[in-house]
Amino acid sequence: MRGELSWKELEVGAIVTEPGNAAEYRTGDWRSERPVRKQELCIMCGNCYIYCPEGCIVLKEGRYETDLYYCKGCGICANECPKGAIEMVEEGK
Amino acid sequence: MPRRVALEGSHAVSEAVRMADVDVIAAYPITPQTHIVERLAEMVANGELDAEFICVESEHSAMSAVVGAAACGARVFTCTAGQGLELMHEVLFVPSAMRLPVVAVIANRALSAPLNVWGDHSDVMAIRDCGWIQMFAENAQQAFDLTLCAYKVAERPDVLLPAMVHIDGFHVSHVVEPVLLPEEETVREFLPPSEYPFPLDPDRPVSMGCYGPPYIYTEVKKAQEVAIENSYEKVLETFKEFKDVFGREYRPVETYRVEDADMLLLMMGSYAETAMLAIDALRERGDNVGLVRLRLWRPFPAEELRNVLRGVKAVCVFERAISFGMGGPLCAEVRAALYHLPEGERPKVVSFVGGLGGRDVSVEEFEAMLRRAKERVSSDELEGFEFVGLRE
Known part of the structure; x- marks a missing residue:
C-alpha cells in the first residue's frame, strides 16, 4: 500500500498523481475494538448493514461480514443488532 | 544597455516583478510594503503588466490566492510586512511543503504591541521556520536583483520552493536610490516562463495538499528538508548566473x-x-x-x-x-x-x-x-x- 512509500518515492510536494486512491486508505488502523459476529445468532435483518456509517458491512455468500480494512470499530453495529450477535472485542486480544 | 534611474526601494521591487512578467498578484496593503503593490496595481491598470491583480481582504487570503494560482502553474507575487506577515503565517507553510514556487517580498516591520509600523526583524524571526528560501537585501539595487534571483531559483525544477526577499521597512522600502535597470529583454532571457511540472489540469489530474496521516507525514517532511538543503547549491548557481548576465555578484x-x-x-x-x-x-x-x-x-x-x-x-x-x-x-x-x-x-x-x-x-x-x-x-x-x- 502507498502508505509504505519511502521519502524518496514521494512525488514532489507529496502530490498524488493517481486519482481516486483514497480507497487505499486503511481506516481499519484507527480501530481499538473489532466487531466479532456470531453467525448462528444472526437473523439477517440487515440493521448492521444499514447503520454502519462506513458502509463496511458486506454480504459474502449470503451472510453479513465486516470489512476490517475499513471498519473503524465504532461499535454501532453491535449496539443496533437486535439479537446481540455482534460483540466488540479489544484489538490484540 | 542598463538605465541608471532613481527609484524608491519599493518601486525597484515593483519593476523587478513587472520585468519578471508575473501572471497573478494578490496582496493587501500594509505599511511599509504598500508602495510595492500600489505601483504594481498601476502597472496592471495601465496595461504595462499583463497580470491578474486580486484585491484580497487579508494577507491570509493573499497567500492563499497565490498558492492556488501557483498550483495552476502561474508565476505569482505577493508582499507584506509585520502584522500582515503574521496574518499570513498559517498559509506560509503550505507552498513550501507543496513545493510551489511562490515569490514574496517582505518589507520588514516590527510587531505589535505597542503598535509600530517601522522596521525591524521581529516579523522575519516569527516565520523563520516556514520552509521558504529567504534572502536579505540591503538597498534598492539588491531588492531588484534578489527579486529576480528569487524567481530564478524558486522555479528551478530541481528546487521548486517558495522564496522570500526581505527588505528593511523604510530604510530600503522608502528610500530613493540610484538603481541600474536592465533591458527587459535581458530579464526575459534570464527568466523564461515558469515550467511548473504539475500544474492543475483536468487532462492530467493530480491531488495537491492531501491529508498526510502519521504513517507518511515524517517522510513528507524529510523530503521537504532535503529539498531546501539541496537548494543551497542551486542558490549559488543562481547567483553565478545572475552575475554572468547582470554583472553584480551575490554570495550567501x-x-x-x-x-x-x-x-x-x-x-x-x-x-x-x-x-x-x-x-x-x-x-x-x-x-x-x-x-x-x-x-x-x-x-x-x-x-x-x-x-x-x-x-x-x-x-x-x-x-x-x-x-x-x-x-x-x-x-x-x-x-x-x-x-x-x-x-x-x-x-x-x-x-x-x-x-x-x-x-x-x-x-x-x-x-x-x-x-x-x-x-x-x-x-x-x-x-x-x-x-x-x-x-x-
Whole structure:
C-alpha cells in the first residue's frame, strides 16, 4: 500500500498523481475494538448493514461480514443488532 | 544597455516583478510594503503588466490566492510586512511543503504591541521556520536583483520552493536610490516562463495538499528538508548566473574588510551599509575589524559562515529582533554553527540587539558597539545580549 512509500518515492510536494486512491486508505488502523459476529445468532435483518456509517458491512455468500480494512470499530453495529450477535472485542486480544 | 534611474526601494521591487512578467498578484496593503503593490496595481491598470491583480481582504487570503494560482502553474507575487506577515503565517507553510514556487517580498516591520509600523526583524524571526528560501537585501539595487534571483531559483525544477526577499521597512522600502535597470529583454532571457511540472489540469489530474496521516507525514517532511538543503547549491548557481548576465555578484555570506580581522561584526539587512562606515573609521584608527552580512538566511549557510568566521578571535552579532526569554535568534544560530569548530578556531560570540521598531543606529553607535564587544570578550562577559541605544 502507498502508505509504505519511502521519502524518496514521494512525488514532489507529496502530490498524488493517481486519482481516486483514497480507497487505499486503511481506516481499519484507527480501530481499538473489532466487531466479532456470531453467525448462528444472526437473523439477517440487515440493521448492521444499514447503520454502519462506513458502509463496511458486506454480504459474502449470503451472510453479513465486516470489512476490517475499513471498519473503524465504532461499535454501532453491535449496539443496533437486535439479537446481540455482534460483540466488540479489544484489538490484540 | 542598463538605465541608471532613481527609484524608491519599493518601486525597484515593483519593476523587478513587472520585468519578471508575473501572471497573478494578490496582496493587501500594509505599511511599509504598500508602495510595492500600489505601483504594481498601476502597472496592471495601465496595461504595462499583463497580470491578474486580486484585491484580497487579508494577507491570509493573499497567500492563499497565490498558492492556488501557483498550483495552476502561474508565476505569482505577493508582499507584506509585520502584522500582515503574521496574518499570513498559517498559509506560509503550505507552498513550501507543496513545493510551489511562490515569490514574496517582505518589507520588514516590527510587531505589535505597542503598535509600530517601522522596521525591524521581529516579523522575519516569527516565520523563520516556514520552509521558504529567504534572502536579505540591503538597498534598492539588491531588492531588484534578489527579486529576480528569487524567481530564478524558486522555479528551478530541481528546487521548486517558495522564496522570500526581505527588505528593511523604510530604510530600503522608502528610500530613493540610484538603481541600474536592465533591458527587459535581458530579464526575459534570464527568466523564461515558469515550467511548473504539475500544474492543475483536468487532462492530467493530480491531488495537491492531501491529508498526510502519521504513517507518511515524517517522510513528507524529510523530503521537504532535503529539498531546501539541496537548494543551497542551486542558490549559488543562481547567483553565478545572475552575475554572468547582470554583472553584480551575490554570495550567501558576504564580507567587507575582513582581512586579518580580530573581530567581525555580523548582521542581516540594510544596517550593514551604516556599519561599513563604522568599520572604515575603526580600521583607520588601527582596529582590525570587519563586517559579515548574511545574504541568505534560509537555507542557513552554516558551512560558508564557518569558513568565514573560523579562527577569528571574536564575532559581534547585531540583530533587530529578540526571541523573548532566549536572546538574539540570529546570534543563537551563529553560535550553533560555530559550536563544533575545534577550540582555538572557534570565535567567542557576543550578542547585541538594536534598531528595534525603526530606531536608528548611527555609525558612532556601531563603533561604540564594537568597542563594547571588545570589552565583553576580554572580560569574558559572553552570555546574554545587550541593547544598543537603550535609555537606562
